[in-house]
């Protein structure tokens with residue numbers, strides 16, 4: 001298999017910190033509060049349980065950089081109801097001030113914001129980011145990939161609701177190619193570079209740039225419309241082509257055999273529309289469309305074989 005990145009160094013330091021913290025937390029509820037208060041003096045009583053639960057569920061999976069410092073300075077405050085009503089949000093995380101604001105501190109939405117906060121980094125006011133999002137010298141990149149993947153993680157580990165439906169779906173498609181373990185590590189280490197390298201290695205630099213720009217155009221929407229579906233189709237088709245190229249290379253190298261390729265293609269097909277449609281009728285209507293059928297046809301083994309014939313030998 002292709003080696004995508006080296007992430008072993010940071011893993012150790014973060015793991016030791018979390019193991020110490022968690023072993024203290026496990027000693028009991030009273031101590032849990034005192035241990036967390038000691039590490040996180042700026043977090044109010046109302047959020048302590050949520051933060052402890054967040055850490056217990058994510059400690060073995062994620063490598064969050066400088067976690068102790070992030071926990072020690074994080075602020076969680078109530079979001080005034082009027083702001084949530086005006087902006088139609090239940091919470092947000094501000095990277096610049098490292099502050100979470102949520103309407104209800106015990107609501108599952110807080111975990112989405114905690115993922116943002118724990119995956120954040122700030123080099124300066126002009127160079128900062130979280131997860132797969134980065135802002136550097138006025139250029140912002142990967143916002144929707146980050147929101148989609150953050151939603152997917154909060155849903156996976158804390159059953160939080162999905163808001164960025166298409167973003168979560170496309171992020172999951174990328175994860176299906178890279179594997180869950182690797183993509184989760186990349187998220188904690190803000191390694192979007194490896195994702196884009198993987199995509200362009202299996203397509204072209206220009207098409208990857210276009211993918212990045214269009215992905216950020218999805219945004220947040222209340223109801224899926226034609227424009228969103230068109231972008232979704234374009235980006236899904238691009239990811240299918242990337243996957244077929246990647247699988248062909250692995251097949252030619254002998255690291256994958258026919259049953260494995262079939263299994264991977266079928267798995268990708270099974271998750272193709274996951275999280276996208278809040279409404280079942282919309283999903284049925286979409287699955288009837290010729291665009292969907294055309295893209296889905298590419299996930300068959302016969303298409304893969306045809307694609308293989310047109311590829312140079314590796």
Ligand SMILES: [Zn+2]
Nearest residue numbers: 112116147150
């Ligand atoms: Zn978010």
